[in-house]
């Protein structure tokens with residue numbers, strides 16, 4: 001049987017060829033050891049002794065201050081806590097408070113009703129279940145009302161020097177994702193897991209404090225000061241101002 005040859009459609013003289021598909025450029029390795037070392041070195045130079053900005057003199061005060069700092073600036077919290085701790089210095093004092101009394105004291109920090117409820121509930125649990133001491137493990141801290149991983153990491157790292165995780169607040173989240181691209185995650189919990197994989201454990205506590213200060217002073221949310229940033233040569237952020 002004769003096989004018909006397929007006719008090749010003729011291209012008219014003016015027809016354009018379809019543009020060849022461009023391959024997307026490979027994503028740079030934002031978490032390479034070399035790049036991470038540059039980031040750590042710059043942060044060490046900028047903030048060699050970065051500390052938690054919340055004023056406190058014991059783990060319970062830090063717990064209270066951290067719960068109050070949700071959706072509020074540390075400066076505002078630091079204005080409220082000295083008077084509060086002078087009046088109610090112990091977990092027992094907080095546990096005995098009426099919510100309305102505490103609400104008045106902390107009103108200026110915002111969300112004061114839920115914060116008062118959580119503070120009193122946490123204090124009661126600390127008194128009844130933990131012998132009046134703020135617990136020293138993530139699992140136990142997470143049982144306290146108003147305490148999620150961020151607050152627990154602050155207390156464990158700053159008050160007890162225990163590196164259980166990395167504090168991911170609004171500054172750390174912004175810098176780790178959109179700015180330095182250390183994580184592509186979209187939730188603080190997943191960003192923390194990504195950072196814990198690439199940051200050495202002995203840096204977990206200081207790294208959080210350093211990124212928070214970096215976010216407050218240089219890599220600010222609104223208009224980052226890229227002209228003053230030592231990480232500018234290795235930063236690909238679309239938010240850059242230079």
Ligand code: SF4
Pocket residue numbers: 179180218219220224225226229230231232235236237239240241
């Ligand atoms: S160059 Fe700008 S955007 Fe990038 S890390 Fe520095 S301050 Fe932030």
